[in-house]
Amino acid sequence: MSLIDYPLTEDQKMLKDLCRQIAEEKIKPISHQYDEEEKFPAETMKVLAQSDLFSICIPTEYGGMGGGLLDLCIATEELSRVDGGIAAVYAASFLGMFPILLYGTEEQKKKYLPDIASGKNLAAFGLTEPEAGSDAAAVRTTAKKDGDYYILNGTKHFITNGGDAQINTIIAVTNKSKGPRGISAFIVEKGQEGFTFGKKEEKLGIRASSTRELIFTDVKVHKDNLLGQKEGIGFISTMKTFDKSRPGVAAQAVGIAQGALEEAVKYAHSRIQFGKPISSFQGIQWMLADMATKIEAARSLVYSVASMVDRGIKNVGGASAAAKLFASDTAMEVTTNAVQILGGYGYMRDYPVEKFMRDAKITQIYEGTNQIQRTIVALDLLKRYAK
Numbered sequence: 001m002s003l004i005d006y007p008l009t010e011d012q013k014m015l016k017d018l019c020r021q022i023a024e025e026k027i028k029p030i031s032h033q034y035d036e037e038e039k040f041p042a043e044t045m046k047v048l049a050q051s052d053l054f055s056i057c058i059p060t061e062y063g064g065m066g067g068g069l070l071d072l073c074i075a076t077e078e079l080s081r082v083d084g085g086i087a088a089v090y091a092a093s094f095l096g097m098f099p100i101l102l103y104g105t106e107e108q109k110k111k112y113l114p115d116i117a118s119g120k121n122l123a124a125f126g127l128t129e130p131e132a133g134s135d136a137a138a139v140r141t142t143a144k145k146d147g148d149y150y151i152l153n154g155t156k157h158f159i160t161n162g163g164d165a166q167i168n169t170i171i172a173v174t175n176k177s178k179g180p181r182g183i184s185a186f187i188v189e190k191g192q193e194g195f196t197f198g199k200k201e202e203k204l205g206i207r208a209s210s211t212r213e214l215i216f217t218d219v220k221v222h223k224d225n226l227l228g229q230k231e232g233i234g235f236i237s238t239m240k241t242f243d244k245s246r247p248g249v250a251a252q253a254v255g256i257a258q259g260a261l262e263e264a265v266k267y268a269h270s271r272i273q274f275g276k277p278i279s280s281f282q283g284i285q286w287m288l289a290d291m292a293t294k295i296e297a298a299r300s301l302v303y304s305v306a307s308m309v310d311r312g313i314k315n316v317g318g319a320s321a322a323a324k325l326f327a328s329d330t331a332m333e334v335t336t337n338a339v340q341i342l343g344g345y346g347y348m349r350d351y352p353v354e355k356f357m358r359d360a361k362i363t364q365i366y367e368g369t370n371q372i373q374r375t376i377v378a379l380d381l382l383k384r385y386a387k
Contacts, residue, residue: 001262003296006303011067012074015056019078022047031083034208035355038200040164041086041208048090049119057094058101062113068310069244073251073302080255081262084359085208087255089122091248092160092209095367096123098241099169099185103228108187112167124165126156126188126214127238133158134372136171136238137180141216143172148223150174150186152216155198160366162212163197166190169227170214171234183234185227194219205358239317244309246320246367250302250327253363257295257331260338260356264288267342267351284341291334298327318380325373328363335360 008016026047034041048054056071058064065071072094079087097116100108100123115121132138141154152172156162168188175182188195198213223229227237265288268279278284305323308316335357339346346353364370 001258001265001292002299003292004300006299008074012071015071016074016078018051019053019075020081022051022053023079023082027079027082027086031086031208031352031355032349034083035085036207036349038202038207040210041089042164044086045089045119045122053090054093054119055117058097058113058117062109063117064113068306069247070303070306070310073247073306076248077251077255077258077299077302080252080359081259083208084252084256084356084363085206087252088160088206088209088362089164091245091252092125093123093165094248095241095245096125096161096165096167096169098244099125099227099237100167100187102240102244103185103233103237104187105229107224108227112187116167121166122161122164123167123169124159124161124214125241126159126162126168126170128158129154129156134368137183137235139171139173139183141170141172142176143174143184143186143221145174145223146220149220150223150226152186152188152194152219152221154216156214156216157198158201158211158366159214160209160211162210162214163190163200164210168214170216171238174231174234178232180235181232183238184231185234185237186221187225187227188216188219188221192219192221204361205355206362242367243316243320246324246373247302247306247309249363249367250298250305250323253324253327253331253360254295254299254302256356256360256363257291257298257327257334260331260335260353260360261288261291261295263351263353263356264291264338264341267345271342278341287337287341291337294330295334298323298330301326315380318377321368321373321376321380324363324367325370325377328360328370331360331363332357 055064056067060066143150174184194217196215201211271278301323305319338353
């Protein structure tokens with residue numbers, strides 16, 4: 001129901017159609033149940049793996065399809081149009097994968113990327129801590145060198161795919177005196193001694209995805225699993241990862257908003273008040289028009305930023321942040337208005353729009369709150385116009 005005919009390739013159109021079919025046939029029938037039960041969608045992840053969707057933007061030499069970030073955004077948007085929580089599980093695996101793709105050694109890429117591409121292993125990204133969320137440089141998890149190993153101690157929290165991911169990219173301090181340059185990244189596999197998980201968090205939205213603490217108690221990680229075989233690149237790898245992953249969050253937001261809009265339009269056609277469908281009232285028409293217009297603006301921004309990344313443009317931090325903040329603010333506004341259009345029914349769980357609203361909220365928060373995104377955009381703007 002897009003207003004704009006985007007110049008997608010034939011492969012991208014096929015990808016979009018495939019993801020929409022999977023969302024409609026495999027995800028929509030279970031969406032309500034998985035949200036209610038906060039159930040991890042393991043079987044759905046198998047369906048996505050069988051459709052090669054985990055291989056989208058992984059190079060062919062590591063078992064991937066060799067596509068780009070725009071392909072991932074298209075897939076994430078279509079899945080989120082039906083269920084933002086299940087889409088979050090899918091997208092978060094790429095978040096955990098990106099540091100390995102961007103900064104891993106050739107040996108690390110060959111060891112870990114093929115199983116992520118096949119969907120055999122999910123990935124997770126361990127940055128956030130009680131004292132370090134938007135402030136990525138404030139991590140306190142430590143990694144002390146001990147011969148051929150690093151000993152990890154600390155706790156990560158609010159980690160998407162926590163406990164379900166087999167591969168975890170973990171940010172930890174290796175040299176506190178160096179500040180951000182003393183932060184490193186490690187690839188930690190599920191099942192290592194001392195690596196445990198906290199309780200599964202009970203959330204407002206995206207309830208099908210798992211969110212847990214990752215707890216490290218004297219976890220021995222071999223030096224071969226130091227990302228890039230180099231200390232001190234944890235902070236920069238995090239920032240560059242977010243440049244690629246934030247458009248994915250924005251795509252999730254666009255998909256959630258699109259799903260809510262479609263439900264609102266259908267309801268407006270069928271709901272009769274004062275002897276006529278409410279779609280005939282100008283007040284409702286203008287609400288729908290504003291919702292659709294903002295969604296298209298958000299989608300255009302997301303696709304443009306993803307295309308910038310795919311073209312190899314290096315300085316995309318400001319644009320990536322702008323896409324994330326605009327799309328997520330749009331999703332929150334659109335889903336709230338969808339609930340308003342449905343009135344009392346919109347507030348009930350028998351209709352999906354209240355779930356869209358709950359799922360939309362997190363897109364304004366994770367991978368950096370929108371207040372942080374505005375700071376990033378402002379600093380990028382001031383730098384560009386500095387005298």
